[in-house]
Amino acid sequence: MRISVLENSFANSQVYSGCKMSKLITAFCILVLLISCILADESPRQKRQAAKLHITLLYESLCPDSKNFMRQLGPVHQELEPYIDIELVPFGKSASKQSGALFHCQHGPAECEGNRLQSCVISSTQNQAAQVKFVVCQMFASNHANADKCASQAGLLTDVEYCMKTPTGTKLQLDAELITNRYRPSFVPTIVYNRVFNQQLQDQSLRNFRATVCYLLHQQIALPATVCQ
Numbered sequence: 001m002r003i004s005v006l007e008n009s010f011a012n013s014q015v016y017s018g019c020k021m022s023k024l025i026t027a028f029c030i031l032v033l034l035i036s037c038i039l040a041d042e043s044p045r046q047k048r049q050a051a052k053l054h055i056t057l058l059y060e061s062l063c064p065d066s067k068n069f070m071r072q073l074g075p076v077h078q079e080l081e082p083y084i085d086i087e088l089v090p091f092g093k094s095a096s097k098q099s100g101a102l103f104h105c106q107h108g109p110a111e112c113e114g115n116r117l118q119s120c121v122i123s124s125t126q127n128q129a130a131q132v133k134f135v136v137c138q139m140f141a142s143n144h145a146n147a148d149k150c151a152s153q154a155g156l157l158t159d160v161e162y163c164m165k166t167p168t169g170t171k172l173q174l175d176a177e178l179i180t181n182r183y184r185p186s187f188v189p190t191i192v193y194n195r196v197f198n199q200q201l202q203d204q205s206l207r208n209f210r211a212t213v214c215y216l217l218h219q220q221i222a223l224p225a226t227v228c229q
Contacts, residue, residue, distance in 0.1 A: 052085040053216055056192040058185050060092035061114025062107040066189045067139050072209040074136040077129070079210075083217055083227070086128055088135055090118040091176035092188040100170040106188075113164075114138070117147055119172035120163035121156060130154040 057073070059066035077086060094105040094115060105111040118138060122131050137150035147160055163169045183190060183197050190197070191205040193216055204212045214228035 051221055052083055053213065053220055054085045054087070054194050055213070056087045056089060056179070056183075056195065057189060058089045058092060058180050058183060058192070059189040060094070060106060060111055061090055061118055061139065062105075062111040063092060063188050065187075066092070069189045069191075069206065069209070070136045070139045073132060076210045076213060077132045080213060080217070080227070081129055083221055083223070084213065086132065087179075088118070088122050088131055089176050089179050090115040090122070090135075091173065091180045092185070094173075094177070094180075096174060096177055100174045103173060115176070116164055116169045116173050117160060119176055120160050120169050121147070121151060121158055123163075123172055124158035125156055127155075130156050 057069075059069070077084065092106060092115075094103055094112065096103050103112045103115075105115065118135055121134050121138075125131060131154075133154035134150050134156060137153055138147060141147075141150060151158060151160070163172070183192055187202075189206075191202055191209070193201055201212060201216075217223055217228060
């Protein structure tokens with residue numbers, strides 16, 4: 001009789017322990033589920049706050065249309081620099097020959113020299129504000145001899161001559177050609193957003209670059225109320 005009581009007591013204890021353990025597991029699962037939901041809700045918000053709009057600009061150093069677009073690029077970049085990531089690609093409708101031994105450019109040899117020069121200066125710094133300042137200045141300079149002046153105004157100190165006269169400059173232009181060929185531009189300049197070309201956005205950008213960038217930023221980033229007003 002005593003053994004039966006003990007057995008019943010042990011069995012009841014196991015049932016109680018099992019129920020208690022089951023409740024703990026259930027509570028733990030609910031906690032994990034709640035945390036997962038919170039993280040899932042916060043992740044997109046964090047991405048919206050952190051993401052930048054990537055802009056690839058395919059242009060040529062002596063192209064009149066490229067020069068006209070620079071009038072928009074300078075002010076827009078200055079205003080919206082914290083929210084955009086710009087990639088400047090000076091090549092356009094140029095073409096390399098003999099693995100870069102020769103380059104043929106739409107506006108002649110002087111443009112090839114200008115493209116190469118700009119590639120050299122752009123590659124010398126990761127500071128996008130300095131890159132944009134230099135390129136805008138150089139595009140409106142009377143000749144490429146003003147490179148040092150434009151570099152100084154942009155706060156850059158770089159040995160442009162060495163890059164221009166060595167395989168370094170050639171490689172930079174070949175890299176620019178590879179990037180350009182991804183999009184096969186029919187018009188220069190070509191503006192690409194987040195590495196996907198869209199003709200409608202291209203047309204809108206040429207008319208009003210700021211309005212187009214602001215429209216895309218509002219779709220992608222949680223902007224402060226004072227931005228893009």
